[in-house]
Amino acid sequence: MKITDEIYQVGGSGFSSPEDAAIYLIVFGKHAAIVDAGCGGNQDKVLKNIKACGIDSNQIDYLLLTHCHFDHTGGAKALKDKFQCRVIAHELDAKYLEHGNNTVTAANWYGSNLKPFSIDRKLKGSRENINLGGRDIEAIHAPGHSPGSVVYLTESQGEKVLFAQDVHGPLDPSFLSNRKDYLKSLELLLSLEVDILCEGHFGIYKGKKAIDKFIKSFLTA
Numbered sequence: 001m002k003i004t005d006e007i008y009q010v011g012g013s014g015f016s017s018p019e020d021a022a023i024y025l026i027v028f029g030k031h032a033a034i035v036d037a038g039c040g041g042n043q044d045k046v047l048k049n050i051k052a053c054g055i056d057s058n059q060i061d062y063l064l065l066t067h068c069h070f071d072h073t074g075g076a077k078a079l080k081d082k083f084q085c086r087v088i089a090h091e092l093d094a095k096y097l098e099h100g101n102n103t104v105t106a107a108n109w110y111g112s113n114l115k116p117f118s119i120d121r122k123l124k125g126s127r128e129n130i131n132l133g134g135r136d137i138e139a140i141h142a143p144g145h146s147p148g149s150v151v152y153l154t155e156s157q158g159e160k161v162l163f164a165q166d167v168h169g170p171l172d173p174s175f176l177s178n179r180k181d182y183l184k185s186l187e188l189l190l191s192l193e194v195d196i197l198c199e200g201h202f203g204i205y206k207g208k209k210a211i212d213k214f215i216k217s218f219l220t221a
Contacts, residue, residue: 003196003204004156010034010049012200017042021071021200022209024163025053031133033062034085035152036200039110040075040217047082061132064139066165067149068093069175070114071105072200077117088130090141091122094149103148103174123150124151129215131212142189144182146175153192164189165200168218 001009002022003016009015011023020038023046032055038046050060060083065073068089075114080087089097095172097102100116107114111121123139130137138153167189171177190212197205197214207213 001025003198004159004161006156007161007196007198007206008053009198010051010053011036011038011046015049016045016047019071020075021069021165022203024198025050025055026132026137026156027053027055027059028133030059031105033064033130033137034059034083034179035064035078035134035198036066036072037063037075037079039071040078040114043075043078044200046079047076055081055218062130063087064163065089065093065097065119065138065153066151066163067146068096069146069166070105070112070164073097073105074107074110074112074114077115080117087117088121088123088139089119090150091124092143093146094119095123097158106175112132115216120150120178123148140188140192142180142185144180144185145169145171149171149185151189151195151196156196159195160191160192161196161198162192162194164197165198167197167199167215168202183219186215189215 006024010025024035026033102108138172145166197211
């Protein structure tokens with residue numbers, strides 16, 4: 001599904017497996033990045049959708065992970081091996097992926113095991129820029145749902161686009177969630193004043209009014 005001329009949804013419920021969180025594709029010129037990887041159960045469909053966007057395997061530079069949970073990362077190792085792309089995640093979540101921790105990554109919620117894989121670039125600060133085809137994608141640390149939750153902010157066709165996969169949470173002790181950090185992160189997302197929000201389970205929101213309403217609904221929940 002085309003979101004802008006440069007951004008597509010290629011995975012998630014209705015696109016790949018129903019248990020997958022949304023998987024997005026960013027295409028800047030001849031360079032591309034995938035945002036999250038789903039559980040990995042129907043990866044042939046994801047690969048087919050990427051190809052349908054006119055993208056060859058050698059064009060994918062990055063796999064950008066928003067956080068460590070299995071519905072976003074279970075398919076990461078296979079995508080990394082397929083595309084030989086660099087995997088990016090925050091250092092506070094990276095260790096659970098590299099060690100294959102089935103509790104913090106919630107793989108056990110899905111009756112599965114996370115296959116460990118290496119993180120090529122570990123984000124450390126509150127904000128870092130990622131260069132894709134000469135253009136910027138900003139990684140912003142937004143903890144709460146998990147310690148190393150990240151959102152990715154970029155611009156496409158004059159609009160600010162935010163990939164904020166689990167705005168809705170949930171919060172759970174086994175995830176090492178922190179409600180105070182979560183609420184602070186929601187306020188941060190509101191301050192970005194984006195035009196398009198690509199969420200992980202609730203779809204795509206367009207327009208500042210609709211996006212603000214969606215985010216604020218979790219501030220009062």
